[in-house]
Amino acid sequence: MKINIIGGGTSGWWTAGYLRKNHPDVEITLIESPNIETVGVGESTMPNVRAFFEELNIPEEAWIKSCSGVRKEGNVKTNFNYVGDEPYNFMFIHSGFDEWYEKYSRGEVDKFSVYDLYDPDDWRGYAYHIDAAQAWQIVKEYTKDIKHILATVTRDELPEADLHIDCTGLGRHIIQDKTMYTYPDTLIDTCIVRRIEEDTKNYSETVGRDYGWDFNVYLSDKRVGCGYVFDSSKLSIDDAKKEYMNNNGHRKFLTDFRVLKWEPGRLKTPWQDNTVAVGLSVGFVEPMEANGLSLLIHQIKTLSKVLNKPNREKIYNRAVIKVFDEVADFIWHHYACTSRSDTSFWKHYAELDGKTTLLQRIQNNTNLKQNLYPSYVYAYLAIYYGIPNDKKKVDK
Ligand SMILES: Cc1cc2nc3c(=O)[nH]c(=O)nc-3n(C[C@H](O)[C@H](O)[C@H](O)COP(=O)(O)OP(=O)(O)OC[C@H]3O[C@@H](n4cnc5c(N)ncnc54)[C@H](O)[C@@H]3O)c2cc1C
Known part of the structure; x- marks a missing residue:
């Protein structure tokens, strides 16, 4: 079988490395x-990045250095419930969480005591902050025996192949039907991003702002990936920059702003005939909860598994769409449980009822081995938003 991978960012090279190894x-x-x-x-990531590099036989000490990586224990959120709410660290806690949550629901322990359960040696006990602009280079070094062409191509100029893998990012230059499926109430569609110099931290930070949220992702070389993601229908890029600088002007900036825009959602059909989208070309909801590279890894592994199957297109589309929709649902709950109504952005969400479905997700008792977002991840949100876990009030 002949395969063309078009695009050389994280999606292109990670796909090349994984397919080379497995096929x-x-x-x-x-x-x-x-x-x-x-x-x-x-980029802030999920713990599956570690397993992915293990499968590529690239040792952690080698790849982590190559992309200024830092082990990440969690993500600290604030200002999503109300302005000035208490920062809460969403840590990678698995063992003991359910028992602790029962006690918490009975009022026997306070919400910060969950931190005592944190164990980095637990299964999936940590993830990473990485620079995705560098994270593909080591995979390129380890990936032998592929033909590499430097060129900007259109679909008509592609060498003959049985399968074209579109890794051209948000431009989607190869896939033909670009019809998107969009999620109701997903408003964030723009990011202004720049680099700051500051000491490293082993957690990322997300801070609710007037029309979205600020993020800080700390890298090992004291660079911080930081910026403001927001709803561009309510805030101009210039005003976003002003708001960002009002909140962060005291920090030491290394670069000017870069602007990134996307249509939040996913392709309706990620695999079409002899072309399959992988990475940002499939779509992007928004950066909340470090989902981009996690989705990418899921797509690469799914593609690899189905590559030789007769119904590969159908399985890939079903699997990729399911996981994307789960991500969008989880992200939606981050906004739809808010008590904020201080701007038109937050008012939109304050009028939605995220609480009822949040409790349903918790009580479905799903576990991490079978679900992208198990019950406890939703429980974490409920704790942050101060939503009591009253089982009697909720229909399953
Ligand atoms: C604002 C923002 C914040 C994010 N934050 C996070 C985060 O915190 N955590 C996380 O996990 N993920 C995050 N992501 C997602 C993550 O950055 C991407 O998933 C990841 O970088 C993969 O991108 P990609 O390789 O699909 O696309 P790109 O990086 O855009 O790469 C596209 C490649 O295609 C090539 N190309 C384009 N057109 C052509 C052409 N015509 N011919 C040949 N080559 C072409 C380009 O040169 C490039 O090599 C974020 C994304 C955005 C936009």
């Missing part, structure tokens, strides 16, 4: 533009 007989050509830059904002 040694496939002929792979990777075509990347020397002119179109990759996305790399300072």
Whole structure:
């Protein structure tokens, strides 16, 4: 089988590395533009990044250094419930959480005592902050025996192949039907991002702002990927920059702002005939909860599993869409449980009822081995939003 991978960012090279390892007989050509830059904002990740590199046989000490990586224990949120609410660290806690949550629901322990359960040695006990603009380079070094072409191509110029993998990012230059499925109430569609110099932290930070939220992702070389993601129908880029600087002007900036825009959602059909989208070309909801690279890894592994199956297109589309929709649902709950109504952005969400479905998600008792977002992850949100876990009030 001959495969073209078009795009050389994280999606292109991670896909090339994984397919090379798992399908040694496939002929792979990777075509990347020397002119179109990759996305790399300072990415906060989920724990599956570690397992992915293990599968590629690239040792942690090698890859973590190559992309200024830092082990991440959690994500601290504030200002999503109300302005000035108490920062709460959403840590990677698995063992003991359910028992603790029962006690918490009975009022026997306070919400901060959950931190005592944190164990970095637990299964999936940590993830990473990485620079995605660098995270593909080590995979490129380890990936041998592929043809590499530097060129900006259109679909008509592609070398003959059985399958084209569109890794061209938000531009989606290869996939033909670009019809998107969008999620109701997903408003964030723009990011202004810049780099700051500050000491490293092992947790990322997300701070609710007037029309979205600020993020800080700390890298090992004292660079911080930081910026403001917001709803561009309510706030101009210039006003976003002003608001950002009002809140962060005291910090030491290394770069000017870069602006990134996307249509929140996913392709209706990620695999179409002999072309499959992987990475940002499939879509992007928004950066909340570090989902981008996690979705990418899911897509790469799914593609690899189904590559030789007769109904590969159908399985891939079903699996990719399911996980994307779960991500969008989880993100929706981050806004739809708010008590804020201080701007038109938050008022929109304050009028939604996220609490009822949040409690349903918790009480469905799902576990992490079978679900992208198990019950306890939703329980964490309920704790942050001060939503009592009163089982009697909720229909399953
Ligand atoms: C604002 C923002 C914040 C994010 N935050 C996070 C986060 O915190 N955590 C997380 O996990 N993920 C995050 N992501 C997602 C993450 O950055 C991406 O999933 C990841 O970088 C992969 O991007 P990509 O390789 O699909 O696309 P890109 O990085 O855009 O790469 C596209 C590649 O295609 C090439 N190309 C484009 N057109 C052509 C052409 N015509 N011919 C040849 N080559 C071409 C380009 O040169 C480039 O090599 C974020 C994304 C955005 C936009």
